[in-house]
Amino acid sequence: MGPPVLAGLPRTSVIVVGAGAFGGWSALQLLRKGAKVTLLDAWGPGNSRASSGGETRVIRTTYGPERLYTQMAVRALQLWRENEQRWNLKLFFRTGVLWMAGTTDDSYERAAMPLMKEAGVRFEKLSSADCSKRWPQINFDDVSWSVHEPDSGYLAARRGCEAVLNAFLKEGGEYRQTKAIPRPVANNRMQGITVTSGEILNADSYVFACGPWLGKVFPFLAPMIIPTRQEVFFFGTAAGDLSFTEEQLPVWIDNGKRLFYGIPGNHWRGFKIADDTRGPVIDPTSMERQISTEGLAAARMYLRLRFPALADAPLVESRVCQYENSTDQNFVLDRLPEAENVWVVGGGSGHGFKHGPVLGEMVGDAVLGLKGPPKELGLSRLLKSSSS
């Protein structure tokens, strides 16, 4: 079934560039709000270079003092669940999320709880003694206490992007695999985009959701949205050992001296561990995606401390991905200053995937003039800080 069309009114046409978590959901939500939408991607939704291209992504509501993201995560989870039901697909895995507070500073966790309560999230505050009893596989040394969110978990990432594209096509959207280059701006409006074949495509509005490529597409954004190299490791457990699967362990995030996090199970890929520390700046097109010996050694050292039974577990898979960091780690959703028909959405900064459906709603409302985006996501804050 296509989107509702009001008799006599032409549908607003929108071209969305980028079919990752942000662009795919933006295209789908724009379509559902009545626009005629064309979605373009250079390599395809959740491709190996894309930031949305991993196996799994955490969805949690523990967000420190950030009311906006706490509320967005709650709405996003609701939308993921509604849509997976609609598509008869499993994309959300309710494993629970355990957020561990470090011993030197627990202000992030303390600030999170009132906002989670306000947003109606179920959670428990657990001592490390409580946690050790419940999850004896984890060594809670250097953890002061933890927040457990029983209703959160993880999302299937690249499969999620593919599911969004399939829904978009089924609901009447058009998709093309092609590179898009913005054409010049005249009279405060961009004059279409050029695609790989040389053809020029035109629409009423354009949304650029190019993830880590945003600074390449619009060079003025390069100092504000910076891609950094991130490594992810999957370790193998013993044959038949169920104690490190998602039935027995939640997703965990360890906010210690360095933030490590992981997802057990992962569609049988192994026990996933990643270090959230920002790596070197990279080019997402040409980076060779091989893990570093230092990265692997750090992951192993961490494993030895926190999951001692896995100290000698073999590495069974790995991925090299990137975060597209805005300078303040907040997302961007705004119009281009010099072109009123162009919107950019990005700056996921290592926590964007879960928010795809809700950012998509915001993009739909903003582009169609129904509701302005949250001011926290505006470009002016980044422009100000990059010129100061």
Ligand SMILES: Cc1cc2nc3c(=O)[nH]c(=O)nc-3n(C[C@H](O)[C@H](O)[C@H](O)COP(=O)(O)OP(=O)(O)OC[C@H]3O[C@@H](n4cnc5c(N)ncnc54)[C@H](O)[C@@H]3O)c2cc1C
């Ligand atoms: C290792 C790792 C772990 C993460 N963990 C989490 C997590 O646990 N929870 C969470 O919520 N988030 C997490 N994130 C962050 C999250 O994955 C990203 O914020 C999110 O996927 C960004 O989506 P995007 O659509 O902006 O970018 P992308 O997924 O990169 O999509 C951009 C798309 O644009 C296309 N494109 C670019 N330029 C052009 C062009 N000129 N023409 C046509 N197409 C173009 C690309 O091909 C790409 O498909 C993690 C990220 C990484 C790397």
